[in-house]
Amino acid sequence: VCAHHVRSCSSIRFVKSKYVCVFDKSAFKFSHQQRLFRTSAVSCGQIVQFKLSDIGEGITEVTVKEWYIKEGDSVSQFDSICEVQSDKASVTITSRYDGIIRKLHYNLDEIAYVGKPLVDIEIDASKGIASKEDVVETPAMSHEEHTHQEIKGHKTLATPAVRRLAMENNIKLSEVVGTGKDNRILKEDILNYLAKQTGAILPPSPKAEIIPPLPKSETVPAAPKDKARKIPVPVSRPVVFSGKDKTEPITGFHKAMVKTMSAALKIPHFGYCDEIDLTQLVQLREEMKPLAQIRGIKLSFMPFFIKAASLGLLQYPILNASLDESCQNVTYKASHNIGVAMDTEQGLIVPNVKNVQACSVFEIASELNRLQALGSAGQLGTNDLTGGTFTLSNIGTIGGTYAKPVILPPEVAIGALGKIQILPRFNGKGEVFKAQIMNVSWSADHRIIDGATMARFSNLWKSYLENPASMLLDLK
Amino acid sequence: MVLQSSFKNCLQLSCIFRTPKAGFRDAANGGIIIQSLSNDVYHNLAVEDWIHDHMNLENRQVLFLWRNSPTVVIGRHQNPWQECNLKLMRQKNIKLARRRSGGGTVYHDLGNINLTFFTTRKKYERIENLKLVVKALKALRPQLNIHVTDRYDILLDRQYKISGTAAKVGRTTAYHHCTLLCNADKFVLSDVLKSPYKGLKSNATPSVPASVKNLFEEDPSLTCEMLLDAIAEEYAMQHQIDHHITLINPTDETVLPGINHKSKELQTWEWIYGKTPKFSVSTCFNMVYKDSVLDVKVDMDVKHGRIETCNIDLPEQWLPPALCSELVKSLSGSKFCPTETTALSSTLLRMCPQDDELHSKWNLLCENMTVLM
Numbered sequence: 001v002c003a004h005h006v007r008s009c010s011s012i013r014f015v016k017s018k019y020v021c022v023f024d025k026s027a028f029k030f031s032h033q034q035r036l037f038r039t040s041a042v043s044c045g046q047i048v049q050f051k052l053s054d055i056g057e058g059i060t061e062v063t064v065k066e067w068y069i070k071e072g073d074s075v076s077q078f079d080s081i082c083e084v085q086s087d088k089a090s091v092t093i094t095s096r097y098d099g100i101i102r103k104l105h106y107n108l109d110e111i112a113y114v115g116k117p118l119v120d121i122e123i124d125a126s127k128g129i130a131s132k133e134d135v136v137e138t139p140a141m142s143h144e145e146h147t148h149q150e151i152k153g154h155k156t157l158a159t160p161a162v163r164r165l166a167m168e169n170n171i172k173l174s175e176v177v178g179t180g181k182d183n184r185i186l187k188e189d190i191l192n193y194l195a196k197q198t199g200a201i202l203p204p205s206p207k208a209e210i211i212p213p214l215p216k217s218e219t220v221p222a223a224p225k226d227k228a229r230k231i232p233v234p235v236s237r238p239v240v241f242s243g244k245d246k247t248e249p250i251t252g253f254h255k256a257m258v259k260t261m262s263a264a265l266k267i268p269h270f271g272y273c274d275e276i277d278l279t280q281l282v283q284l285r286e287e288m289k290p291l292a293q294i295r296g297i298k299l300s301f302m303p304f305f306i307k308a309a310s311l312g313l314l315q316y317p318i319l320n321a322s323l324d325e326s327c328q329n330v331t332y333k334a335s336h337n338i339g340v341a342m343d344t345e346q347g348l349i350v351p352n353v354k355n356v357q358a359c360s361v362f363e364i365a366s367e368l369n370r371l372q373a374l375g376s377a378g379q380l381g382t383n384d385l386t387g388g389t390f391t392l393s394n395i396g397t398i399g400g401t402y403a404k405p406v407i408l409p410p411e412v413a414i415g416a417l418g419k420i421q422i423l424p425r426f427n428g429k430g431e432v433f434k435a436q437i438m439n440v441s442w443s444a445d446h447r448i449i450d451g452a453t454m455a456r457f458s459n460l461w462k463s464y465l466e467n468p469a470s471m472l473l474d475l476k
Numbered sequence: 477m478v479l480q481s482s483f484k485n486c487l488q489l490s491c492i493f494r495t496p497k498a499g500f501r502d503a504a505n506g507g508i509i510i511q512s513l514s515n516d517v518y519h520n521l522a523v524e525d526w527i528h529d530h531m532n533l534e535n536r537q538v539l540f541l542w543r544n545s546p547t548v549v550i551g552r553h554q555n556p557w558q559e560c561n562l563k564l565m566r567q568k569n570i571k572l573a574r575r576r577s578g579g580g581t582v583y584h585d586l587g588n589i590n591l592t593f594f595t596t597r598k599k600y601e602r603i604e605n606l607k608l609v610v611k612a613l614k615a616l617r618p619q620l621n622i623h624v625t626d627r628y629d630i631l632l633d634r635q636y637k638i639s640g641t642a643a644k645v646g647r648t649t650a651y652h653h654c655t656l657l658c659n660a661d662k663f664v665l666s667d668v669l670k671s672p673y674k675g676l677k678s679n680a681t682p683s684v685p686a687s688v689k690n691l692f693e694e695d696p697s698l699t700c701e702m703l704l705d706a707i708a709e710e711y712a713m714q715h716q717i718d719h720h721i722t723l724i725n726p727t728d729e730t731v732l733p734g735i736n737h738k739s740k741e742l743q744t745w746e747w748i749y750g751k752t753p754k755f756s757v758s759t760c761f762n763m764v765y766k767d768s769v770l771d772v773k774v775d776m777d778v779k780h781g782r783i784e785t786c787n788i789d790l791p792e793q794w795l796p797p798a799l800c801s802e803l804v805k806s807l808s809g810s811k812f813c814p815t816e817t818t819a820l821s822s823t824l825l826r827m828c829p830q831d832d833e834l835h836s837k838w839n840l841l842c843e844n845m846t847v848l849m
Contacts, residue, residue, distance in 0.1 A: 055645060056600050065553045065681075065753070078647065083552070085681065088579035088628060089602075089643035089652075090552040108753070109679045251782065252810030256823035263827055322830050331830065346819045378815035379566060382839040385822035409826045 045124050047102055049117035052084075055091055060114050062086040064106045069119075073101045076159040078184075081119060084112060098159070099123035158185040165190050187242075253346050264406050268446040272454045273402050276462050278420060278436045284468050292365060302340060303365040305392055305417065308464040310336040310356040311474050313390060316457040320389050322410045323448055330448055339388035339408070340368065342375045343398070350408060351380050352388035357476070392417065401439045412445040413454070506535050507715035509708050510722045512542040515586065517573045519726035520544060522739035524644075524651060525576065526732050527594050533649050538594035539711045540653075541704050541721065544584040546661075547571040548668055551579040551642060555680035555752045557673045557812075557849075564668055574748050577653065579642030580683030583669055587659035587690065589700050591707060593652045600650035602628055602643060609639070609656070612710035616702065617695055629686070630656075636689035658700045659692040673848065675759030680752065745811065749781035757848060763840055770794060772841070774848065778812045788841075795837055799828060803841075814846035821845075 055062065062084035069081055075095045084091050103120035106112050158166070158173060162185055166173050171190060178185035250258060281304060292299035313320045313336050322331045339352040351371045353364055374380045391408055396419035403416035418439035425435040440462075444454045464471045512520050520542040527538055548560045548570060556562060556572055559581040565572060584590065593605045606624040613620055621633050630639035641654040665688065691698050704721075712719035729736060741747055760773040773789035786807045790800060806820055821842035828834060 056597065056650075057602065085553055085578040088551075088577070088641055089645055090576065090578035091645040092647070094647045249809060251808075252806070252816050253819040253823065255809070256806055256820045260823050260826050325829065346815060349819050349822070377566065380815075380818060382818055382822055382842050385818065386825050386835060386839060410830050 045099060045122040047120050047122050048097060048099070050081075050096060050119050050121050051116060052093065052112055052114050052118040054114055055084075055086065055089070057087075057089075059086050059089075061111050062091065062114070064108055064110055064112050065090070067104060067108065069101050071101050071104060075099060075101060075121065078159065093118065095121065097121050097123045162187050162190060257347065260409060261406060263409050267407050267409070267412075269404075269407060269443045270446045270451060270454075271404055272442045272444070272451065272458060274440055274458050274462060276438050276440060277425065277466050278438050279434075281465050281468050282420070282436045292362065295362070297362065297366050297369055299365050300368070301420075302368055302392070302394060303361045304465065304468070305394075306338050306340070306353060306356055306364050306368075307359070307361050307475075308461050308471065309338060309390065309392060309415070311464055311471065312457045312461040314357065314474075315460060316453055318449055318453060319413045319444065319457055321412055321448065322389070323412060323445065327447060333389040335387075335389065337387050337389045339391035339411075340371070341391065341393035341395075342372070344375050345378060349375070349380065349385060350388060350391055351375060351384040352391075354387065360475075391415070396420065396438065403441045405441060405443050407443055407445060412449060414443050416441045416443075507537040507539065507711065507717050508722065509539045509541070509711060509717075509720065510724050511704070512540070512726050513723050514726045515543055515545045516726075516739075517544040517547040517549065517571055517584065518739045518742045519735075520590070521573060521575055521742050522735050523724070523726045523732065524592055524653070525738045525742075526735050528576075528644065528646055528649055528651055530734075531594070531649070533594055533596045533599075537599070537715060538592075539708065540592040540594065541708065542590045542592070543586055543588065543700065544590070545571070546583075546585045546664070547573055548581060548583055549573045549575055550581045551681055551683075552576055552644075552751070553578060553681045553753060554581060554683070555676070555678045555755055556749065557752075558671055558676050558678055558680060558755075559683055560669055561667065561672050562849075563672070563814075563847075568664070568668075570664075570668060572748055573742065574751060575642065577642035577644040577651070578681065580640065580681065581669060582640050582655050583660065583665040584655065585660050585664070587657070587661065587692070587700065589656045589658060589704055591654055591656065595650060595652075597645060597648055597650045600643070600645060600652065602641060602652045605652050606630060606639075606641065606654065608710055608714060609654070609707055612706040613691075613703070615710065616706040617698070620691075620694065627684075628654075630654075632689050632691070632694060635687065637686040638689060638691060640686075656703060657688055657690045658698060658703055659690050662688060662690065673757075675757050676755055677758065678753060678755030680755065745781070745813075749811070749813070752778070752781050754779045754784075759848065761844055761847075763844055765794075765837065765840060772844065774845070776807075776812070776848075781812055783807050783810055783812050788845075790841070795834075795841065799834075799838070802827075803838075807845075812849050814849045817842065817846045817849060 052062070063086065064082055065085050066083040067081075068083070069075055069079070075081065076098050077095055079095050081093045081095050081101075084093060099121040101119055102122045105117050105119060112118060158178070163173065165187060166176065166185075169190070173185060176185050176189050179189055180186040278301075281301065285299060285301060285304070289299050317332050318330070320333050320336055322333060323329075324331070335354065336356040337352045337354050338356045339350040341348055341350050351374075353359070353367045353371070356364060359367070371380065371384060374384065388408070388411065390411055391405075391414045393403075393405055393414065393416045395403055396417050399419055401418040401421075403418065405414045405416040407414050418441070420436050420438045422434055423437045424432050425437070427433050440458065442454055442458055464474075512523060514520060523540065523542070527540065531538065546568070548556075548565060550556050550559050550572070552575065554574075556574075560572070562572070564570075582588075591605075591609065595601075603624060606628060610622055610624055610630060613622055622630055622638065623634070624630055628641035629637050632638045638657045639654050641652065643652040644650065669683075669685070691703070708721050709719050724731060726732065726739070727736060744750075755778050757774065757776045757778065760771060763770045763772055770791050775785075775787040777784040777786075786804050788800060788804055802824060803821065806824055807817070810816055810820055821838070825835060825838055828838065
C-alpha cells in the first residue's frame with residue numbers, strides 16, 4: 001500500500017460499534033483525531049523498522065533462537081517478539097510498538113546485530129511512535145472518560161487491546177486495579193472487574209425475586225435510538241466470555257485408541273451385570289494383608305478377582321478366546337493373560353498378568369505391584385502391554401457402580417468392577433445384616449458367546465468371591 | 477485475592493521478609509537475600525520466574541539461594557536427547573528441567589548450590605557477580621586458587637570448573653544465575669551428562685564438557701551452608717544491607733501469588749521436551765531375531781518434541797509392509813517419547829492379525845524404536 005493512502009486511512013470516522021468497521025473514504029474531514037479500529041489487517045499504516053536494542057555487557061551480536069510471532073501477526077506493545085541468545089544469556093525481545101509484523105529480518109539460528117533492524121512493524125500512523133525511553137502510554141486519542149489516562153499523575157498502563165475491551169464494556173480504566181508489571185492493567189483485570197459488577201448500571205427492581213424473567217423494557221436501559229449499541233447487560237451477573245475454542249490434532253497414543261475403539265464397537269456387545277457380596281473376602285484380605293506386607297507386597301482385592309476369573313475361564317474357555325478377522329475361526333487361548341486397566345499420564349493402558357492359571361494369588365499380587373510401579377513411572381514395556389486375553393477394569397477405585405465396558409480387541413470379554421459399598425441385605429434367616437456389595441458389569445462378544453455362558457461364568461466367579469474358601473478346592 | 481500492583485507485591489514481600497530498618501541506607505544499593513525452603517527444581521525455577529516477572533528491582537536487588545534434589549537442568553535452547561542420558565535418569569529417578577536462561581546443561585544435587593542475582597536490565601553485570609562469589613570464597617578460604625574466566629566460568633587451580641553461569645534478560649529486569657560445586661556426586665554427574673543417543677543433528681545450543689571438581693575435595697571442612705553464608709555475607713557487605721537471609725516457601729501463594737501456576741508450567745511436557753529446537757535422528761541398529769541379525773535404518777525429524785516425519789527401513793517382507801506403514805503413520809505427530817511410543821504400538825497391535833510370530837517381531841521393532849528416545 002502506498003504512502004499516499006496513509007492520510008486517508010488515518011482519518012476514518014469513528015464508528016461506535018463492535019461489529020462494524022467501515023472505511024468511509026468519503027468522510028475525509030474530522031475535527032479531531034480518532035482511534036482507528038480494524039477488523040482486518042489492511043495495509044495502510046507506516047512501516048517502522050524495529051531495531052534490536054542494546055543488550056548490555058557490550059554485546060553486539062546474538063543468535064535468534066525462537067520467533068514468537070510470524071509475518072502478518074498483530075502485536076501490542078510489550079508483547080514478546082523473539083528469544084535471542086548470546087553467550088549463555090537468553091534475552092526476550094519485546095515489541096515497542098502496536099501494529100502488524102510485516103517482515104522478519106532473520107531466520108532461526110541466524111546471527112542478529114544490535115542496532116540493526118530485527119522486524120518491520122506496520123504501525124497505525126495515527127498513534128505515533130513510543131520514544132526510546134519506553135514511554136508506556138499511547139498518545140491520548142479520545143476525550144472520552146473511559147480511556148482517560150492521566151489520573152492523579154499516574155499513567156494508566158494498558159495495551160490497546162485492553163483499552164478497547166474496557167471501552168466496549170463501559171469501564172473506566174481508572175477504576176480498574178492493574179495487576180500487571182508496573183501497575184499495568186491486563187485483560188484479566190478487566191474481566192475480574194466485570195465479574196464483580198452485579199448490574200449496578202441498572203435500576204434495582206424490587207420485584208426481581210418474584211418475577212423471574214424481567215420484561216425487556218426493564219432490562220434494557222433506555223437507549224433504543226443507538227441501534228449499534230452493544231449487548232445490554234442483564235440483571236444477573238454478566239456472563240464474561242474469556243475463552244477461545246482450541247483445536248488440536250489427535251496424535252500418537254490417542255490416535256491408536258481411536259482406531260482400536262472404532263474396531264471394538266464393530267463387535268456386537270451384550271452386557272450382563274450382577275452384585276457380589278464381598279463380606280467374607282473383605283475379612284480374608286484383612287487377614288492376608290499383613291502376611292503379604294511381610295513379604296514386601298501390597299495386597300489389594302484385584303489378585304483375588306483375577307484368580308477367580310482365571311478359575312472361571314478354566315470352566316468356560318470360550319471367554320478366553322479370540323475370533324479371527326473373517327469370523328471363520330475361534331482360537332481358544334491356552335494362557336490366561338488377564339489385563340488390568342490402569343489410568344496413567346498417557347491415558348488408559350492395559351498391562352496384563354501373564355499365565356494367571358499357573359500363578360498363586362500372592363504371585364499375582366506381586367506382579368500387579370510391579371506393573372503398577374512401572375505404570376506410574378511411565379516405564380511399562382511392550383511385553384507387559386501386549387498379549388492380553390481377558391480384561392478386568394476396576395473403575396470402582398475411582399467410583400461408580402455399574403458400567404458398560406468396551407471389549408478390547410482381539411479379546412471377546414471384559415468385566416468392569418464398581419466400588420464396594422456397605423449396604424443392607426437379608427441373610428438366609430430373613431435378618432438384615434451389613435454387607436459389602438460390589439457390582440460387576442460384563443460385556444461379551446455376542447458372535448461367539450451367548451448370555452447363558454456369560455451368566456454361568458459370572459455365577460461361578462461370584463461364588464468363588466463370596467465364599468473364598470471354595471477357591472481352595474479348584475486351585476491348581 | 478488480587479494484589480493491587482507489582483509494587484505492592486514487593487511491599488508485601490518485604491513485610492514478610494521483615495526488612496530491617498537499616499536495610500536501605502543507600503536506596504540505589506538496596507538488596508535482599510532470600511533462600512528457598514524447597515529442594516524441588518521446578519518450584520525454585522518458578523521463584524526465579526516470579527521475581528523476574530513481578531518484582532520492581534529499581535531500588536532493590538535480590539540474591540536468591542537455592543539447592544535441588546538430583547536434577548539435570550538444560551538451557552532454554554538445548555536438546556535433552558543431545559545433552560543427557562534420559563534412560564538412566566528415569567531409572568535413577570533424576571528429574572529433568574529446562575530453565576528459561578540460556579547456556580549449557582548442569583547436574584544439580586544437594587551438594588551443589590545455586591545463586592541467582594536479580595537486577596534491572598541496566599544493572600546486569602555478570603562478571604561483577606562472579607567476582608563477588610570469588611571474593612567471598614577467598615575470604616572464607618584464602619588458599620583457594622580460583623578465578624573467573626571470560627566464559628563466565630569459575631575455575632579451580634586453573635583447571636577444574638566449579639561453577640557455570642547462565643542468564644535471562646527481559647524487558648526491564650534480568651537475572652544471572654550460577655552453580656557452585658561443593659560436594660556433588662561427580663560419578664552420577666558424569667554418567668548422567670553423557671548422551672547415548674546417536675545420529676542426532678541439531679542446531680540446539682551444545683554444552684561444552686569440562687572437568688569438574690568439588691570444593692570439598694580441596695578442603696573437606698567446607699560445607700554448602702558455609703559457602704552460602706559466605707556469599708550472603710559478601711553480598712550484604714557490597715550492597716550495604718544487613719547480613720540477613722530470609723527463608724521463603726516457594727509454594728506459598730500468599731507470598732508469591734501465581735507461583736504454583738508457574739511451577740506447573742515448568743513441569744509440562746510441552747515446556748521440558750516440546751521446546752527443543754527442531755532436530756533430526758538418523759541412525760541404524762541391529763536386531764537379533766531367532767537366528768538372524770537384521771539391519772534397520774531409521775530417519776526421523778522431530779519438531780516441538782513431536783515426530784514430524786518418520787522413515788523405517790527394514791529387510792523386505794520381514795514385517796508385512798501394510799503394518800510397517802501403519803506404524804510409521806501412527807508415529808507421525810506422536811511425541812518423541814518412549815512411553816508414548818510403547819503405549820501407541822501396544823494399542824496398534826490389537827488391530828493386527830493374531831499371530832505370535834508377528835507379535836514378537838512387532839514388539840522387537842517397537843522396543844528398539846523406543847531405545848532411540
